[in-house]
Each structure stands twice: as C-alpha cells, then as structure tokens.
Amino acid sequence: MNPKISILTPSFNHEKFVGLFIESVLKQTLEDFELIIVDDCSSDNNVNEILKFKDPRIKLIQHPYNQGINAGLNTAFENASGEYLVFCASDDMLTPNALEVIYKAFSENPSVKAIYPSLIKIDENGVKEDKKFGEYTNKPRTEYLHDFFMHGNCLTSPGMAMKTTDFKEILYPLDIAMCNQQDTQMHIKILLNGEIKILDDILVMYRFDPKTSNVSARTDITIRRENMEIERLMDTFLAMKDIDLLQKIFAKEIAKLGINPQEDMIEYFLGRMALLSPVEAIQVWGYHKVMESYSTKENAKRLKDIYGFDFKAYLGMLYHTEDKIAKKYRKYKKLFNIFLGVNIALCGVTVWLIW
Template sequence: MNAEITVVIPTYNKAAYISQTIESVLKQTYQDFEIVIVDDCSQDDTELVVQEYLSDRIRYFKHLRNWGPGATFNDGIEKANTEYVTLIASDDILLPNHLEQVMLQFKKDDLVETVFPKLKVIDENGNDLNEVIEQPFFDKYKMLNHLFYAGNDIPSPGVSFKKSLFKKTAAYNRNLIMMHDYDLNVRCLIHGKIAVVDEPTVYYRRFSNPIINLSGKTKWLDMCLSIESKFVLDNYLSLGYDDMKKIFPHLEACNRKEIKFRFLIDACKNKQVRLSSWAFERLVSCLENNKDFLILMN
C-alpha cells in the first residue's frame, strides 16, 4: 500500500501494553499510514500479541539478539516506506488526532523536518495523572540553550521526522543507552527546522517502579548518564560562530577565534558537575591543540 507516514513502534517485553499502542494507531483520524513494529528480542508474548494485527499495513520484525534502543529505533526508520515517520514506544498511546496534527505541521512548512508533540501523562493502569509535558520554548535557539543547562526537556514519545533530515545528521546514536533521544533532539535543533504540535496528542505512560522507567539510582545508570552526557554536550562544539552567539547571548562580544574557549571556560565554572567536568576535559584538549590561546587571551 502507498502510505504517507509510518508509525514506528520499537518494543521490548511489552506484551501487556502493545495492543493498546497498536489500537491507538488504528483509530487515528488520519488513516494514510503504515505501522512498522521492531521487536528487540522480547522474551515475553509480544510476538503472539502482534501476530493478531499483521496485515498489508502492519509489518513486524524481530531481532535475534538485543540491539538496544537507539539501534532499534534506527531499524524501524530504515524499514519505513515513507518520507515521514513518527515514533511511539510500545507502552505509550497516540491520541486519535496525533497523525493529523503532525502532518498538518509538515504540510504547513516544507522546511520543517522534525515535529515535537505535547504529552499527557498516565500511569501503568492508564489513569490520567493530570500532567502535561511540553517544550519549554518554541524558539530553537532558546531551546538549545535550555537543553544545555537543564538537560533533556523535550518530549520524545510521538516525535516525528522527515527522513531527509538524516542526510544532514545521523539518526539515533546506537551506542547510547540512556540519552539517545536527548542527543538526537539536540542535533535536530542544530541541523534542521522544527515545529511543535499545539495540543497534547500522546499519552505517555509513567511507571511507579522507577527501574521500569530506567530512572533508578544505580551505579550502572549513573555511569551511563555521566559518560553519555559528554557525547551529547559535544554537539555544542560543532556549532558555527553565529549560531553559538544566538544560543548563548553572553558570548556576543567574543570573536570567532576565542568564542569556543570562552564557552568552555564559562561551563567549567558551572555548579553542575555534568557541565563542569565535561568542559574541563574539552578545555584541556583544546589547549593542547591551540598552544597560542593563552597569548591570545592576554
């Protein structure tokens, strides 16, 4: 069939929830879609549940070994037969107007390559928690500034892309376990034009058990967050001179040669360890490669 947008559903051991996710897609007001389900080697009954839904518009693929979240998202995007894709976890739910609102944003402006949704939060039993998660800013430069200092604050369930974006920047970093969405959010803002849906179109399921949400305070998770945060922050060092001044207005007076040094020096002074430790490491590396920097600063 010739669909216009693909709903990619990565899944891992979500047999209890994935039927709700699939049903929410089938009930969309915008019906010109296909569904690609990528099972990252589930050990539960996910495959049995999904088999009941397979058709010419719903395809299912199962990994023989666990690839991890980023690689599984990428696999689904690659298997999509359409230019537009929207991603939804297999325990979250699309509201009926999600695809309609996403396609409206893409059609309004052909330059838009990423559309971010707003979310309503539900618990594991589907109860509405009366909480809405939305983007902190609509301006991409303010949003990039916020993401640098505050961390990942953009809703990811239901995020939608034009696949042409990935000709300018890679899709999800398959080496990141915790921050694959944070990393891609930053790069989407750096490399392309974004739009935001005006109203919540996704139910995001928040589990009471923090381990299910991968937010438990374990040594392994803390180590992942520390290491992966540095990969994400490195994206800011790829910024051009003009963009860096727009994102960080306090650097307005810096010239081209000094601006990244000043940026790192300021970050070294930040009270957040994730920022100061990253900046110190990168500053040392920059100084090693730019021996004349101290002369320049004097």
C-alpha cells in the same frame, strides 16, 4: 504507493501494553500509514501479542539479540517508506487524531526540522494524569540549545515527528551506544540544523511507571548512566561551526567572560562556556575540552595570542564555576551568622533586664 507516515516503534517486553498501542494506531483518522515494530529480542510474550493483529500496514521485524532503542529505530527506519516519520514506543498510545494533526502541522510549517506533540502521562493501568506532561512553549532554537548545553534535556520524545529526508541527513544512523541520553542527543542534532515546532495538542499518552526496570525510570542506576553518557553527549555540540549561531546562544556568557568564538577554537570556546553550567558533569566536560585545547606548546601560544589565555588564566578558570557544595555552605554560614547574631542580641537584652 508510499504511505504518508511511517511509525517507528522499538519494542521490548511490552506484552501487557503493545496490543493497546497497536489498537490506538489502527484507530487513526489518517489511515495512510505503516507501523513498523522492531522487537528487540523480548523475553516475554511480546511478539505473539503483535502477531494477533493481521492488518497489512503492520510490519514486524525481530532482532536476533537485544541491541537497544537506537538500534531498533535504525532498523525501523531502514524498512520505512513513508514521507514522514513518527517515533513512538510500544507501551505508549496515540490519540485517534494524532497522525492527522502531525501531518497537517508539517504542511503548515514546511521548514521545521521536527514536530513535538504535547503529552499526558498514564500509569500501568491506563489512568491519566490531569495535566500535560511538560509545559513547553515554542521559542527560538538558540534558547533551546542554550538550555540543552547548560542544563540538559528540556524536550520530550514520544510522538516526535520528522521528514524522512531530514532524519536521513541529520540523525541516521543513530548512535547505538547511547541509552539514557539517546533522545537528548537527537534533540540537539535536530536543533543544530534548524527550528522545531511544539504543538499544543495532546496527541500521545505517555506510559510511565517508576516501579518498572524501564531504562527511562528514575532509578539510581539510570541517573548514573545519564551522567556517564554526558561526556559523549556534550561532544555533539562540537559540530557547531556557525559563529553567528554561537554568539546568539551564548550572548550572556560572552559578555561575562569577554571572549568570542573563533572558527578554529570552538573546542576551547565551548569548554569555557560549559564551565559556567550549574551541572558538575558539564563543567567537567568543559574543563577537559580546555585541557585538550591547551595541551601543546603550539596550542597554548595560539590561546595566548587570540584570547590572552596563559597558565595563570588556566589556573583561574574554576573561579567562574558554580560549586554547589560551597554555595550551600555559604548559605548555611549566612543563616548561622544571622542566628548567632539574634541569639547574642537576645542574651544582651536578657542580661540588661536582669541587671
């Protein structure tokens, strides 16, 4: 008989933490689960630490070479048999009631595409922070999609759970080329297919150590990698074909620009929307999408017929973008003018007093 829940766990060089993670799984109040750990060719003692546990519910699969997080999740899924899936890294920990709460949440919210538990951060020594990591509230997916499109990731992934059938239909196979934006891409695809549910319950202790070389650590390299992946990430939104959904997501931007989405002009429309983002990398993606939409005589004619978009409008697109440098310059110029005005006034008063 298949288990209720399959826990999918990519693991790489976590010999210090993987035992603690497995212990937290084995303490679950819901015992009908399987734990599938995929070791991604660790160079430390990770595998031996996993092998210390003899519970038949634990499956260990070893990659012959290092392949990345999404490849590990794909392998784990290919060996899973549960009704629901829970994603958790091998350096994190679950609270004892985590699986029970998640399973109950699905029974109470059968139509949602994913459930997200609340998290609390712990450091390398297991010391907990005194508040939740990320204060998220439930809101319509249109608002989440707008935030993802304009600003980037606004959800966490440890402990995220899905129906196995939904994962297969929406996400599998995961894009193994994505690294720092891999969870962001997952969130976007899920939201494009339906609503999500965020739980108030803290069910995951999220291990975070900024001193490590972990791919999620906020270093210059990981930030650069995130920016390098934005172009491919934003292409995920091109799957949006539902005109009603697009109108709801971008209602404010549509009112500002006076353009509406058309079925055969999604790329152009999303490009124009992206130019209104405060994130420069998203603006660049948007500009490229408009360029591609305008690149032939036939396309240019269609844009003129549908939107009145000609070469003059093409050149004027950037007037709608937010230039952070120019904005900062205007701010300091204003402050300088105020400072200069005050000093002139003081000088005038001083001269009057001396006179």
